[in-house]
Amino acid sequence: MCGIVGLYLKNDKYKDKLGELFEPMLVAMTDRGPDSAGFAVYGDEVGEGWIKLTVRHVDEACNWAEISDTLSSKLNCTVTWTNNNDVAVLKINGAEKAARDCLAELYPDVLILSAGTSIEILKEVGLPEKIVSKYNVRNMVGTHIIGHTRMATESAVTMAGSHPFSTGSDLCLVHNGSLSNHNRLRENLKREGIVFETENDSEVAAGYLAWRLQQGDTLKEALESGLKDLDGFFTFTIGTRDGFAVMRDPIACKPAVLAETEDYVAMASEYQALTTLPDIEHAKVWEPDAATFYIWERK
Amino acid sequence: MKTVDLTISSVRDLNQALHEQSRSVSEKSWTVTNPKGSHNLAVGLDANIDVDIQGHAGYFCAGMNKEANVTVHGNVGQGVAENMMSGVVRVKGDASQAAGATAHGGLLVIEGNAGARCGISMKGVDIVVKGSIGHMSCFMGQSGSLVVCGDAGEALGDSLYEVHIYVKGEVKSLGADCIEKEMRPEHVTELKGLLEKAGVDDNPLEFKRYGSARQLYTFKVDNASAY
Structure with missing residues (x-):
């Protein structure tokens, strides 16, 4: 059992309230996943030529100013940083690969949680309530946010094993279920150049989508292939820079509820997590079909 | 109140x-x-x-x-x-x-609508769904009736025993040992009664009936000697 929640804004009405609306959704799914929790928030986009890394250090007293300055001089470009507890967001006016290589060489204890132009991932072991408070989710603004509360089955209860997983630029995936063909698929994807950080089955699903998107698939095409190639139980919620998707396997034993109004699309494992949303009484509420995906994208 | x-x-x-x-x-x-x-x-x-x-x-x-x-x-x-x-x-x-x-x-x-596995292993209840039902509905259904005014998903009535299934719309596929059966007058009467009880005004003559072909292991008298 795990819990999934997602909120995708169709316009700017609730942009400044994204975190405030999301916090009770995540906390409502505590009984489905008290081991760890995490979320990916989108919206604070960097400009052309810039990339954004969400990074974390085991040492909370880590000197991000120093790391930022070193990156700036090594890469010969502007680097800015802000931190949120033990996580920092580095905005780099340079290339992602060079930044990753530089961090790996000079600061091997720095873990990259996400990379892209919009995405920020924060996750931690513990109760969802503790995590939303630690990272001050309430004050977050943005366009969409996807969260997960974990009850671990396929790998250990660690920060690295918690969701969301991100294996591609601005891509994130959260999963309720268990995949049965993840070992073979992971080996195949490694040969295609996808890098995995854990032994977790859900990370393989994220890696698979990242690979399909790298091959030039649209999100729709990637999900169509995913329905054929991923075996096991899954309800996924997926975020891209400007898109939001929900997909269920053909067995459909992992729950999901969708709600849509003029202003937002919300997803949760159980309806309980949607009850605090504005105007939910008048939202269209339905259960997504088996072997089917639903996509919303900003044009 | x-x-x-x-x-x-x-x-x-x-x-x-x-x-x-x-x-x-x-x-x-x-x-x-x-x-x-x-x-x-x-x-x-x-x-x-x-x-x-x-x-x-x-x-x-x-x-x-x-x-x-x-x-x-x-x-x-x-x-x-x-x-x-x-x-x-x-x-x-x-x-x-x-x-x-x-x-x-x-x-x-x-x-x-009802999702997947509606009426799974039902043992005597009557279920009336005005909309459609999902896959694997009425799996191992033992007795009672399932009425669906919309469509039914994949593998309807798999390994069915004695449930009477009535579907007005399309059936995506029938499960193992489930077959379409003739709608005899007693079935029209039964369905009419169920629709009335449920407060649905669909015409019973527009429904098709499905039931067990009684060909699986449990129905073979020869297998009784195993006990």
């Missing part, structure tokens, strides 16, 4: 108050407000009372119901009216998977 507001009372308090009616009915009519998708609402009732749930309910709503008349003015999660013995459960919206699972008796009406 008694109203229980779930922003003030707990689900445990609600169910306890409803269970107390099983000794003697002191309050016939109950309204539950602000259910907000809570699980296990009005579970294990054993009294001739009316319970109106004003909003969406979570899992196992009205499970194990006996005699009571429970109406949900919204959607329900998994396992609505599971193992119901008697009474009536009516869902004004949609139901998630395993609606009416293993239920022995009574009437379950779903005015919207």
Whole structure:
């Protein structure tokens, strides 16, 4: 059992309230996943030529100013940083690969949680309530946010094993279920150049989508292939820079509820997590079909 | 009429108050407000009372119901009216998977759609769905009737025993040992009665009947010698 929640804004009405609306959704799914929790928030986009890394250090007293300055001089470009507890967001006016290589060489204890132009991932072991408070989710603004509360089955209860997983630029995936063909698929994807950080089955699903998107698939095409190639139980919620998707396997034993109004699309494992949303009484509420995906994208 | 507001009372308090009616009915009519998708609402009732749930309910709503008349003015999660013995459960919206699972008796009406595994292992309940139902519905259904005014998903009636299935729309596929059967006058009469009880005005002559071909292992007398 795990819990999934997602909120995708169709316009700017609730942009400044994204975190405030999301916090009770995540906390409502505590009984489905008290081991760890995490979320990916989108919206604070960097400009052309810039990339954004969400990074974390085991040492909370880590000197991000120093790391930022070193990156700036090594890469010969502007680097800015802000931190949120033990996580920092580095905005780099340079290339992602060079930044990753530089961090790996000079600061091997720095873990990259996400990379892209919009995405920020924060996750931690513990109760969802503790995590939303630690990272001050309430004050977050943005366009969409996807969260997960974990009850671990396929790998250990660690920060690295918690969701969301991100294996591609601005891509994130959260999963309720268990995949049965993840070992073979992971080996195949490694040969295609996808890098995995854990032994977790859900990370393989994220890696698979990242690979399909790298091959030039649209999100729709990637999900169509995913329905054929991923075996096991899954309800996924997926975020891209400007898109939001929900997909269920053909067995459909992992729950999901969708709600849509003029202003937002919300997803949760159980309806309980949607009850605090504005105007939910008048939202269209339905259960997504088996072997089917639903996509919303900003044009 | 008694109203229980779930922003003030707990689900445990609600169910306890409803269970107390099983000794003697002191309050016939109950309204539950602000259910907000809570699980296990009005579970294990054993009294001739009316319970109106004003909003969406979570899992196992009205499970194990006996005699009571429970109406949900919204959607329900998994396992609505599971193992119901008697009474009536009516869902004004949609139901998630395993609606009416293993239920022995009574009437379950779903005015919207039902998800996968509707009526799985049903044992005597009558289920009427105004909309469509999902895959693997009525799997191992033993007795009772399942009426679907919309369409049915894949593998309808797999490993069926004696449930009477009536579907008005398309059936995506039939499960193992489930076949279409002739609609004889007694079936039209039975279906007419079920539609009337459910308050649905569809024409029984537009439905097709499905049932067990009785060809699986359990139906072969030769296998009786194994015991």
